[in-house]
Amino acid sequence: MSMIEFKDVQKYYGDFHALHDVNLKIDAGETVVLIGPSGSGKSTLIRTINGLEEIEEGQLLVDGFDLHDPKTDINKIRKNVGMVFQHFNLYNNKTVLENIMLAPRLVLHRDEAENKRIAMELLEQVGLADKANSMPAALSGGQKQRVAIARSLAMKPKALLFDEPTSALDPEMIGDVLDVMRDIARDSDMTLLVVTHEMSFAKAVADRVIFMADGRILEDSSTEAFFENPTEPRAKKFLSQVEHH
């Protein structure tokens, strides 16, 4: 069953054609990595899936809901589709624990004791149980991102979107965040879509790789096929550029 499906989707910013004839199907439980040069539309694409960006034309089905239908309640989709941002977006006025417990309390009306138990378990899972009562400002970037991942997981989503989760981190912080993401990909049956420049992560974790440039999907192949034998010249060029690093 497909969790996310784009059908002939178009997205514009004024005259700029940000998403061009996008057709894409992601099945439930798949881990898909989305790569491409900056400005290629990766972030725009991933942000349309939970309605942070609207599409102008086409059909976008997420968890059975049509996002382009004005009658669709976006909050129902967001309940089941989490997102992790490049700049974390933790609630600056709440403790780490409150960051994780807030949405389950307000949106899912989860029992308070149960809510706390789940939140502490998740903090344990991302290795930050000792930071439960810290404010976000007291954390390093890598720690913030791990809290942000825990916050998303607390909603028990069917799908999780990662929008360049390690791009704003110092190099020595990246490993911890990728480890957490790798564990999620391995141990859960969630649908994961990850925009990233971490090729080794893509190789290790992804079932599929999608390559975008200029708002179009140029290549959509299995991970081995993509890295061993990319068909698109732009994808080849991109890979040779990033693999020098």
Next chain:
Amino acid sequence: MSLLNQYFSVFVQGFGHTLLASIIALIGSLVLGTLFAIMQVSSSKTGRIIGNIYVQVFRNIPLLIITLFLYLAVAKVIKMTGFVAGTVGLTLYTSAFIAESVRAGILSIEAGQMEGARANGLTFNQAMRVIILPQAFKVAIPSLGNQFINLVKNSSILAFVGGLDLMYQGNLVAASSFDTFTTYIIIGVFYLVITMPLSYYVQHLETKLKKKA
């Protein structure tokens, strides 16, 4: 000093009305101003237009005209005393400035806070109430403090519509005692009794929140 003794109960009555009008208008304008600030930053086009018109109208008309309009025109339809007309006028006028302060506070909060909350499943209103406004008010405190101090001083508008406030009573005392100078000095001091603690409190709040952050 004999003037103060002689008219003490009159001054106190004025002081009470000024204090009461200030407290009502402070709470009223904070609530109204916050609502219109939220409308102005909402995604609803109608909300933005209404919020904008409200702020522009009440910010750009003199307080005296708003109050006289209430007292002379609106009061013909809805019965109200001068005290009520003055207090409502003061509330409407101040709320437009509060809306601007709160709106600036909201805009100073990075967009990621709202996006994070919405992506997390919160509605716009929940995100506003729990995440954005608490942070926005912190930023807006110095400017809100200014508005509140202005509000107390602007409450002297009540004198124009028989609002029984400090200024109104002062005018009466000055007229009957002929000691205009002393009367207005005393009135000034009474205003200070409200505004000084208010500005110290705002300053205190500012440093306290700065330390916390």
